[in-house]
Amino acid sequence: MNLTKQTIETLKEQYLSDTRPWVVTYSGGKDSTAVLHLVITMLQELHNEGKDNKYCYVVSSDTTVEMPIIEKYTKTKLDEIDKFAKNSDLKLSCHTLEPKIEDSFFTLMLGLGYPAPTSTFRWCTERLKINPATVFLQGLVNKHQSILMLLGVRTDESMARATSIESRVLNHRGLSVHDSIPNAYVLSPIKYWTTEDVWTYLGKNPFPWGDHSYMMSLYDKGSSEGDCNIALNPDSPSCGKTRFGCWVCTVVEKDRSMEGMLQNGEEWMQPLWEYREKIYNYRNDTTKRYTRRRNGASGAGAFLMEVRRELLEALLEAEKQVNINYHKMKKNDSDYNKNEKIKIIRDEEIELIQIKWNGDGDISNHAYQIAQKFDRLLDKLISTELRAELESFDEDDFNIDLFERIYELESYRKNISNRYGVINDIEKRVVDFYKGEFREIN
Ligand code: SF4
Numbered sequence: 127m128n129l130t131k132q133t134i135e136t137l138k139e140q141y142l143s144d145t146r147p148w149v150v151t152y153s154g155g156k157d158s159t160a161v162l163h164l165v166i167t168m169l170q171e172l173h174n175e176g177k178d179n180k181y182c183y184v185v186s187s188d189t190t191v192e193m194p195i196i197e198k199y200t201k202t203k204l205d206e207i208d209k210f211a212k213n214s215d216l217k218l219s220c221h222t223l224e225p226k227i228e229d230s231f232f233t234l235m236l237g238l239g240y241p242a243p244t245s246t247f248r249w250c251t252e253r254l255k256i257n258p259a260t261v262f263l264q265g266l267v268n269k270h271q272s273i274l275m276l277l278g279v280r281t282d283e284s285m286a287r288a289t290s291i292e293s294r295v296l297n298h299r300g301l302s303v304h305d306s307i308p309n310a311y312v313l314s315p316i317k318y319w320t321t322e323d324v325w326t327y328l329g330k331n332p333f334p335w336g337d338h339s340y341m342m343s344l345y346d347k348g349s350s351e352g353d354c355n356i357a358l359n360p361d362s363p364s365c366g367k368t369r370f371g372c373w374v375c376t377v378v379e380k381d382r383s384m385e386g387m388l389q390n391g392e393e394w395m396q397p398l399w400e401y402r403e404k405i406y407n408y409r410n411d412t413t414k415r416y417t418r419r420r421n422g423a424s425g426a427g428a429f430l431m432e433v434r435r436e437l438l439e440a441l442l443e444a445e446k447q448v449n450i451n452y453h454k455m456k457k458n459d460s461d462y463n464k465n466e467k468i469k470i471i472r473d474e475e476i477e478l479i480q481i482k483w484n485g486d487g488d489i490s491n492h493a494y495q496i497a498q499k500f501d502r503l504l505d506k507l508i509s510t511e512l513r514a515e516l517e518s519f520d521e522d523d524f525n526i527d528l529f530e531r532i533y534e535l536e537s538y539r540k541n542i543s544n545r546y547g548v549i550n551d552i553e554k555r556v557v558d559f560y561k562g563e564f565r566e567i568n
Contacts, residue, residue: 130164130327133315137168140274140313141180143299147266148182149275152220154200157278159341160316160324162207163333165276169216170334182218185262189254190224191231191372193384194448194468195392199340210335223262229253231374232475235405236438237482239428241415242376242405254372263307272309274301279314282321291317373398376406394451397444398470404440408433422542431483431534435492438479442500445470473503480506487537489513489530528559 141148150165152158162184172178184207186200204220211218227233231250234240243250266273281288291314294302304310316324328338373384373395384399408414408429416427429437449468456462480493490513494506509517516526532552539548 129319129323130331133164133319134168134171137164137315138172140299140301141168141172142177144274145180145270146272146274146311147180147270149263149266149273150182150184151275151277152184152186152200152204153278154186154196154203154341154344155278156324156328156341156345157280157283157316159278159338160319160327161276161278163328163331164315166207166211166216166218166334167331169218170214173214173216178217180217182216183266184218184220185259186220186222187255187259188222188224189231189250189372190472191254191374193373193387193398194395194470195387196344199344203336206336214334221262223258225254225258227472227474227478229257230475230478231372232441232471233478233482235374235429236434236441237475237479239416239430239434239486241426241429242374242409244409245377248377250372260307263304263310267307267309272311273307274311274313275304277312277314278316280316280319280321280324282319374402374405376402376409379406394448394455396451397447401440401444405437408437416538418539418542420538420541422539422544428538431486431488431538434479434483435496438476438493439496439499441471442496442502446500473497476503477506484510485537487530487534489516489526489533525559528556531555531559 148165150158150162152162165182169178169182184204186204188197188200192200201222204222207218208220210216211220231254234249234253235242240249241247263273263275279287279291281291294312296302297311301311301313304312319327328342371378371381371383373381375381381399381402384395384402388396388399412426414433415429418424419427445468448470452466452468453464457464476493476497480488480491483493484491489510491506491508491510494503495508497503497506498508513526513530516524516529532555535551535555536548
């Protein structure tokens with residue numbers, strides 16, 4: 127029996143052994159695509175025999191800061207798979223797991239001023255990947271008592287991966303227990319496949335739901351290590367060192383995947399590369415950050431308000447440039463759609479950023495002012511009630527902008543009971559403001 131047939135037979139045995147629903151993790155990469163392809167082939171066979179008696183969930187993580195080219199590819203594939211499953215009457219559906227809007231990368235970095243992540247302050251992984259996956263998987267476990275997750279991990283990817291896979295304790299059916307989700311079991315059906323086996327299988331077995339040649343071209347263009355799934359895949363490489371990680375990732379010094387894409391015909395994404403470099407450099411520049419943390423502890427704190435404004439404007443400018451570049455470069459492609467709009471930051475995120483800024487003393491709705499320069503959120507008021515009221519006083523001696531600067535300073539420190547240094551900071555702020563050298567402090 128050849129490897130493919132043997133793997134499908136093993137899958138069938140596992141499928142028919144219990145009532146646990148299956149969860150296939152899908153990243154769009156070759157390994158998870160191979161597993162999904164095998165599972166769908168098996169489901170088709172069992173369906174024809176009237177034996178497909180339980181459900182299969184295909185889940186994919188979308189951090190909402192995926193490289194636009196990857197995001198589009200994954201979304202297109204999931205739509206195709208969903209449609210195919212429906213038309214073929216298979217018990218299978220696709221689910222994209224996204225972080226809550228209040229946990230999104232831009233809400234936290236631009237709204238609250240979280241410095242772009244480092245390996246020691248990696249605030250993003252849990253919020254963008256682990257939590258959405260945990261909520262979904264836990265929900266399935268609660269509903270069905272137990273689940274079986276199918277992963278596309280292989281021992282020949284690297285020594286570290288082989289050690290991690292081999293160290294798992296397996297039960298008599300070859301299943302291991304998931305690290306963090308109780309009652310979730312894990313099966314790695316292509317564990318001992320070689321890279322060549324995977325490519326041969328994908329090359330010889332056209333997908334019933336669509337073409338995968340584009341995936342191969344993405345693999346050629348990107349570089350770095352394997353797929354990243356974290357909670358979805360406990361054996362995935364450490365977050366930030368993955369083949370196609372978040373395009374904003376500053377945990378790595380250089381984004382090699384993006385670099386590979388830019389050098390291989392996807393130069394339209396260059397503004398995103400530049401933006402990542404900017405936040406990487408700003409994170410390491412203490413003049414861009416408060417000198418205290420929000421809890422009052424000394425040490426580099428959040429990004430300053432003026433820096434957050436600059437970064438929001440730079441992001442919207444990058445989004446604009448990416449769209450211009452994309453349409454210029456792709457207009458002769460066969461699948462070109464002139465109405466396609468690449469969104470780098472969503473309106474809901476800008477609205478939440480504005481709410482966070484209001485909490486940090488912004489009385490002029492600066493996020494909306496910036497958005498409106500780019501024809502976004504045009505219906506939003508560019509002043510708060512407080513600012514409008516202050517303007518109505520019509521006092522020549524009262525400088526609202528200076529008031530706002532002091533108000534921002536007080537707002538940043540509102541949870542700090544220790545008032546040490548506040549008067550000095552306010553005095554400095556007033557003097558700098560009138561000297562025209564305004565720079566935010568503390
Ligand atoms: S890839 Fe980078 S930015 Fe994305 S979650 Fe992982 S560490 Fe954070």
